[in-house]
Amino acid sequence: MLTRDKIAEALNDVLVPGITYSIIRMNLVQDITITEASVKIVLASTALNENAQVWIKEKISELIKKLDKAVDIEVEFIEKRPLELNSVNNIIAVMSGKGGVGKSLVTGLTAIALCRQGYTVGILDADITGPSIPKMFGISTNPQGNESGILPVLSANGIEIISINLFLPSEDEAVIWRGPLIGKAITQFWEDVLWGKLDYLLIDLPPGTADAPLTALQVLPVSGAIIVFTPQDLTTMIVKKAVKMAQQMNKPVLGVVENMSYLYVPEIRKQIEIFGKSRGDEMSKAAGAPLLAKIPIDPKLALLCDEGHIERYDSEILTSFSKALQNALRS
């Protein structure tokens, strides 16, 4: 006897051409109807060209026939916008009062930490004029898809990534767009990209508190923000500015992350605070939110980023970071 569960399990093996995730994970399955002699499956055709649709139809028939030889199988495609299909549990914006503090690096590490805990994760690189996520993850393929939807590109460990960099003919191309176009790109990255089902979508916001990060906070249904700073930020002012912006947009600040907090010297087993005393507690108080992590200056990490292998970074800090983040989301 065919059941919904059995069919759903079979559909888990039907991959969406252009991304190695199933039609279930990408949330294309809209309805399954089972009668005594037939099965009808309704699928969204989002991001699928005609060939892909034919291929999926055949694959589904083949898999269901394996479960029940006699059953009639009908597959119907309907049109849906990616926005109608995206089902993301938590959207987290990573922001900073100014550039160059390691915001992108923290976004990348957050994604890796959550991914290692078994969550499904995506990164939307909203830093249109300074995109650096693809390089860190060593990806450069053009996103697949068509007018009905764009598919994210997958990192080595399956993190879904969209960045303006992936659409440019060369990685070094400069984006010199003005505000409205930047806002439009960010909006499209949310509304026209098929993210599917995700536990977490991280947004690498443009630095500072100007128009672009504001637009992103307006457009995206962000659940909360993480604010990144370094011990070089001598006043709490810069963090307070970012907090204020989040509050104005009614987005809770989940916590703060101190990057380049110290350098660990294994020979003497000591942490040296190169950029001065840690300001973690001070900034946490100023933000009214917990200090989620103190990330050391790590030459190995910088090298892995340059080589596009950030996912090979191994540190206990990642586990405690991801747990602190989940606690912050719960409270």
Ligand SMILES: Nc1ncnc2c1ncn2[C@@H]1O[C@H](COP(=O)(O)OP(=O)(O)O)[C@@H](O)[C@H]1O
């Ligand atoms: N904790 C760290 N240890 C080593 N290198 C770091 C660290 N944080 C950032 N970097 C390096 O500093 C540079 C800037 O970081 P990035 O994340 O791109 O900053 P932002 O996004 O804030 O502009 C990158 O080359 C990155 O590899």
Ligand SMILES: [Mg+2]
């Ligand atoms: Mg950056």
